[in-house]
Amino acid sequence: MGQDRLDQFDRAILEIVAVEGRISLAELARRVGLTKSPVQARLRRLEESGVIRGYRALVDPIRMGRDHVAFVEVKLSDTREKALAAFNAGILAVPSIEQCHMIAGDFDYLLKVRTASMAEYRAVLAETISALPHVAHTSTYVAMQAVKEEGLTAT
Incomplete structure (x- = not known):
């Protein structure tokens, strides 16, 4: 539909x-x-028809102690379909990655990563994100404040 x-x-x-x-x-x-x-x-x-994909509770991540947000640009060393599929599969297994978008631009993916602290983020970046298939380079941008955050709307 x-x-x-x-x-x-x-x-x-x-x-x-x-x-x-x-x-x-x-x-x-x-x-x-x-x-x-x-x-x-x-x-x-x-x-x-899939227009409504489901219902869920919106949990406040700050009250859950996960108030550190970083956006990560990821550049891959290989962007052929097999490499993209391997990277995508790896991303799905990382709970601290809240969002992952393939981007048309100077980098390949933009991630939204939510953790409890900078130390936890550094560990996720070093041990998990950087170890994903075909990751060549990352750049991190730490969010200082969320001005607007909400789910998808019907408009």
Whole structure:
């Protein structure tokens, strides 16, 4: 189901559940201006089609003691498909890597790494990230403050 196949009610439902995933069906129906049955059917369709990928709790990483954030540029020595697949597989096994994006530019990947401290980050960089397949060079940028951090929205 593509974006072009979402009507105003689907978009309204998505905007609300993206922020309030635990909203009751009755309240969601009231807020989008439909009855419960069509809202439930729309939710099921959005879930089955993969537009809604799931529901989860948003845990505050700072309250969990993981307030050190670093962004890491990674340059690979080999960017053929096999090398990219090996690097990607390695990234998936590293819990402290919160996000990984392949980039078109002067480097190949941008990582968001969240740890408890600079010392923990240095260990992750030295022992894990730098040891991933085909890593030739990394550059680290430490975040001083998160001005805006949120999940994906339906807009």
